[in-house]
Amino acid sequence: MISEKMKPLLHNNSAIRMMFEEGSRMKALYGEDQVYDFSLGNPNVPAPPEVKQAILDILETQDPVYVHGYMSNAGFPETRKAIAGSLNRRFGTCFCEKNILMTVGAASGLNAALKILLNPGDRVITFAPYFVEYGSYVANYDGELAVVPPDTETFQPDLEAFAKTIDEKTKAVIINTPHNPTGVIYSEETLRRLADILEQKQRELGTTIFLISDEPYRELAYDGAVVPYVTQYYRNTMVVYSYSKSLSLPGERIGYLAIPDEAEDAEQLLAAAAIAIRVSGAVNAPSLMQLVIARCVDAAVDVAYYDRNRNALYNGLISCGFTCAKPQGAFYLFVKSPFADETKFCEMAKKYHILMVPGRSFACPGYVRLAYCVSYETIQNSLPAFQALARECFAEK
Numbered sequence: 140m141i142s143e144k145m146k147p148l149l150h151n152n153s154a155i156r157m158m159f160e161e162g163s164r165m166k167a168l169y170g171e172d173q174v175y176d177f178s179l180g181n182p183n184v185p186a187p188p189e190v191k192q193a194i195l196d197i198l199e200t201q202d203p204v205y206v207h208g209y210m211s212n213a214g215f216p217e218t219r220k221a222i223a224g225s226l227n228r229r230f231g232t233c234f235c236e237k238n239i240l241m242t243v244g245a246a247s248g249l250n251a252a253l254k255i256l257l258n259p260g261d262r263v264i265t266f267a268p269y270f271v272e273y274g275s276y277v278a279n280y281d282g283e284l285a286v287v288p289p290d291t292e293t294f295q296p297d298l299e300a301f302a303k304t305i306d307e308k309t310k311a312v313i314i315n316t317p318h319n320p321t322g323v324i325y326s327e328e329t330l331r332r333l334a335d336i337l338e339q340k341q342r343e344l345g346t347t348i349f350l351i352s353d354e355p356y357r358e359l360a361y362d363g364a365v366v367p368y369v370t371q372y373y374r375n376t377m378v379v380y381s382y383s384k385s386l387s388l389p390g391e392r393i394g395y396l397a398i399p400d401e402a403e404d405a406e407q408l409l410a411a412a413a414i415a416i417r418v419s420g421a422v423n424a425p426s427l428m429q430l431v432i433a434r435c436v437d438a439a440v441d442v443a444y445y446d447r448n449r450n451a452l453y454n455g456l457i458s459c460g461f462t463c464a465k466p467q468g469a470f471y472l473f474v475k476s477p478f479a480d481e482t483k484f485c486e487m488a489k490k491y492h493i494l495m496v497p498g499r500s501f502a503c504p505g506y507v508r509l510a511y512c513v514s515y516e517t518i519q520n521s522l523p524a525f526q527a528l529a530r531e532c533f534a535e536k
């Protein structure tokens with residue numbers, strides 16, 4: 140009965156989601172505090188207090204017909220204006236209200252961006268490891284995802300391999316920095332080189348290639364790391380942003396798509412994106428949350444909490460003998476599996492009630508992802524379990 144397009148999705152249902160279900164099952168069996176669930180990037184740090192206050196104030200003081208009503212598909216003007224102003228102050232950009240379209244999280248921003256760019260058979264390039272849903276989003280518009288293999292030394296993009304992957308069918312490139320699952324931040328130098336390659340290929344092929352910068356983790360950077368603003372390096376850039384992680388609001392489904400004036404056909408793309416949001420079935424981003432964002436545009440979660448978790452888990456794993464690059468941002472550790480087949484490592488970890496996601500879910504086998512957006516106590520309590528796991532792994536090797 141179901142469509143041909145849905146069949147593979149049903150079979151390959153996200154390993155991350157399956158791990159989440161497994162976590163719920165194990166917690167019911169052994170108790171919440173006896174399971175160390177590092178599977179899902181669901182923030183445990185609460186939304187900043189300004190968010191709750193804004194919700195209360197809006198409900199108390201604003202006209203409910205306005206608060207809960209339809210608005211233009213692109214979103215409330217005051218929200219879009221507030222976001223444009225905040226970006227201009229922080230990154231020296233020149234956005235206006237018209238450049239910002241409110242979306243249902245980053246997922247809907249990515250879908251809108253791909254819908255307005257792709258014809259069937261067009262290619263989108265990304266770098267392994269990558270957020271697994273990119274494949275499904277590209278397939279939604281009958282595009283083809285081309286994946287540049289990982290540079291497992293640095294997990295920075297392999298730009299030589301990238302240049303060779305670009306062809307006349309290439310319409311877009313998706314990057315994600317700070318990065319899920321490695322925590323890497325693309326340096327200014329990397330972005331400059333990437334932009335140079337794209338400029339050169341556009342000239343050579345006579346085509347337009349858009350860079351889609353997927354940035355749900357922009358605000359989660361540690362040790363003073365700078366996250367360069369991508370529109371400053373390449374004019375044909377679209378920025379996909381989300382408040383899921385930066386304000387801990389993943390269930391509220393709020394984000395935006397930003398297209399700068401300097402992008403080719405910017406006006407037409409902006410008009411098309413507003414329609415793409417509507418015809419995708421989202422119609423508009425959630426109204427109450429848009430009004431919250433207008434008031435909380437510069438609010439921030441407690442990044443120091445994630446930083447403490449990062450240090451505790453990273454130091455704990457390294458002292459057990461595991462290998463992992465220290466992440467600069469986001470809230471994930473990407474750990475080298477002691478076995479070539481990392482699913483064996485994940486299965487073994489379950490014996491110690493540790494849940495982690497195999498790297499093949501991000502097109503990077505041989506590694507596992509641990510999401511450290513959990514309580515500090517969970518990390519501390521998990522360390523003896525990691526020590527026992529390390530003993531078993533290294534004894535077997």
Ligand code: PLP
Pocket residue numbers: 180243244245246247270315319353355381382383389393394
């Ligand atoms: N992009 C990346 C890299 C992500 O890690 C996620 C969520 O985890 C998303 C996009 C989707 O974000 P949202 O929940 O805002 O749609």
